[in-house]
């Protein structure tokens with residue numbers, strides 16, 4: 567097979583199917599009555615969204631743009647979960663009237679619901695609320711996304727959540743029918759999900775809610791053998807939920823993102839040059855840190871190497887710094903210590919590269935890399951061609967005298 571021009575992303579269907587099956591199995595076995603809303607923001611590649619639709623996934627969207635995208639890709643309102651603090655009034659109404667799920671997050675949405683309740687007195691609306699609770703107190707040993715605590719949803723501790731529930735349930739044709747508890751702890755531990763499920767029970771009991779659904783959000787580990795997987799999370803979540811909820815009455819929602827797409831995706835790059843600068847070896851590659859970690863926060867890049875030639879007669883190097891393709895000094899990915907010297911043509915293949923990468927890429931110096939799908943039979947499908955100036959110049963206007 568002809569070598570593909572690097573850099574590019576590769577999605578292996580076999581591994582993707584593995585994680586899809588693992589997730590469905592865990593939900594089926596532990597709860598039975600479930601819905602999966604794939605987190606579009608994590609990787610909005612149209613091929614992937616379409617593939618997951620065929621696997622009966624709903625789309626979890628957090629913007630008008632994402633809503634428009636999934637609608638164009640064939641999702642009906644019933645197959646959409648609308649989340650996030652920045653909602654669009656028209657999209658909110660369309661999804662509400664079309665039978666999709668809305669997890670409210672902001673103050674203005676409560677006003678909208680009041681307006682819509684009056685506007686459609688003959689309709690009955692069942693809505694969800696995103697819960698903000700103090701995970702640091704529930705799980706003191708956790709690493710939280712932010713020291714100040716999460717900023718999404720309605721705060722439980724200070725009564726804001728209760729007030730929102732009261733306000734919605736006071737409307738004649740509106741009912742709080744769902745709780746959303748997406749967490750963003752960095753530790754992604756099973757205990758956090760257990761604590762959140764327990765919180766759902768506590769809130770439902772305290773405020774006498776009869777829920778259609780509990781939405782546990784995303785934030786799971788996936789694709790890593792050294793970490794918990796869906797089976798561990800949903801066993802614990804469902805153990806807590808079953809204290810109060812009945813699977814016959816209340817369905818469970820999972821909103822996986824990175825956990826679903828990690829194992830299946832690699833980012834493949836080539837060594838272009840080796841530079842020797844005052845005793846240091848810099849390995850110049852055609853991929854960039856901006857392709858893998860646009861936020862430049864990571865220091866660990868799981869990877870493997872494919873050598874272009876025999877390594878038996880290559881010398882060893884004390885230190886080699888793998889550098890990216892941009893002209894920025896910070897574009898250095900990782901250091902290889904006491905190992906075989908790399909040479910032009912070698913490949914550096916980054917593993918678990920599917921989440922928050924291929925669609926969270928800056929159009930900086932180079933544009934979006936190609937994405938290829940490797941089908942279970944080994945054949946390759948071009949899911950996205952590399953962006954060129956054909957795409958970059960779209961809707962740009964220049965002026966000449």
Ligand SMILES: *Cc1c(COP(=O)(O)O)cnc(C)c1O
Nearest residue numbers: 605608748784785821822823824
């Ligand atoms: C980002 C997000 C997800 C997915 O999170 P992962 O960590 O990628 O699993 C799910 N639900 C909501 C509301 C989100 O904001």
